Amino acid sequence: MRYGGIEAGGTKFVVAISDEHQRIIKQIRIDTEAPAVTMPKVVEFFQDNPVSAIGIGCFGPIDIDPQSLNYGYITETPKVGWRNFNFLNVLKQALNVPMYWTTDVNVAAWGEYCLGAGKSSQHLFYSTVGTGIGGGMINNNQFYQARSHPETGHIPVRRYYEDNYKGSCAVHGDCLEGLAAGPAIEARAGVKAKKIASDDDLWQQEAYYLAQACMTYTLLYAPEKIVLGGGVSNQAQLFPLIRKSFEHQLKNYVDVPPLEQYIVHAELGDQAGIVGALLLAEKVYNG
């Protein structure tokens, strides 16, 4: 038994196969170029390494409504060539196996849910904070989705009192992503995030924004745990600051678990997405 996984990102694809014990046997990286260049390489990989099912996490927005005529498409992306691309169908035409189709952030959420920081939680909210901000909610073994999947990175936020940065979101300017994703941190600091001192005030400000977002996620999703992944999860000094600011902002309005267990960093690092995709292949194979 072999499972396949695809983590389709805006700059690279990670493609892998695992055995029946979910050990990864082979994993490659393919640059994201035009679909006509990238997709045949993906297909070729699985022709050389046959699998029984494939889990796919794709950059978006994507259409995940099985009732929709555009189910399986990438929809509104600004990425040339990929807009309105029938991703799932191209794969299904070439590789006739069951496929699980969801967002890139959802596969990472699934990885953390099954094997990472969320592995004992029934109600997990996962957010990646890196070049962008995205999130996925897993509730009793299912991704939250309704008319579409969530886009949790672009919520409006109030500003930190001394923050005058205009924001880096190309659409909204100073939404959460525009004020708190990696590019915003680095634009203010003038250096890469990893070069910012761990006691710099910028981390206090970052913590304020992420805590505010965690408050909104708490009030709307009522998760059991919030896992933060992406580049931010490497900034260990942030987490105590986030928890403190969260407590200050929420003011105990709703009960939450002890904060050291409630707002935590991801554990699987860069592997969360591909691991989740492989686990979702197993899930779709088993029905």
Added chain:
Amino acid sequence: MRYGGIEAGGTKFVVAISDEHQRIIKQIRIDTEAPAVTMPKVVEFFQDNPVSAIGIGCFGPIDIDPQSLNYGYITETPKVGWRNFNFLNVLKQALNVPMYWTTDVNVAAWGEYCLGAGKSSQHLFYSTVGTGIGGGMINNNQFYQARSHPETGHIPVRRYYEDNYKGSCAVHGDCLEGLAAGPAIEARAGVKAKKIASDDDLWQQEAYYLAQACMTYTLLYAPEKIVLGGGVSNQAQLFPLIRKSFEHQLKNYVDVPPLEQYIVHAELGDQAGIVGALLLAEKVYNG
């Protein structure tokens, strides 16, 4: 066949029975006093008017997790006597019929979903904007809930550029409820909301806050429709302003249905809650 409904609010209970066609046969109002005064009146009503099942929508926060030791309790309310009150169990001891237990806002959401403004929607977000603000998400015939039910009225919001009002939320001050619920509108105006001219700038400001909240609900819940009930649903001039501000804030980041169909006012008025409770009685009876 008779169904029973209870809409338990902080100032009054509405209690009713309906026939098998969901026509309301009898409906009474009971003031919310101490549990020892109010609950026996509820029990007496159903002893005089026997029913096969009861749907209950209760003010909260309440415990709705069937696995919890406190399932069926009102938990953190500041209302004297009702804090940590075992509401559901008191009723079950007295009236041995199946009961559906959820929040007051959820029963109103259910009423609008089945018979009101949301009746053709599979993914409905309902919010009441009155003395307070609360919301419920119905997704494919089920209320969204995870570790607990949502508390959508207390999300942080950015301020309208010329609004200096401190906010009326006793806990957070200037959260959404603190800036946009009825008491905040009336505190700024110095008169009752119904006496504020329909072209007053205050409505523009109110629309900004509600549109901002609708943006957050859209990004996290991805509903098919947003229904706004409570006192605000009587302010017809607000809805075009909300839609315009919503468009301005969201900037087409995600696809939504045409706004005239997407953000709409509730249709059942004060009856939404009790109608929803009666329909939930039928739902629990039919398993």
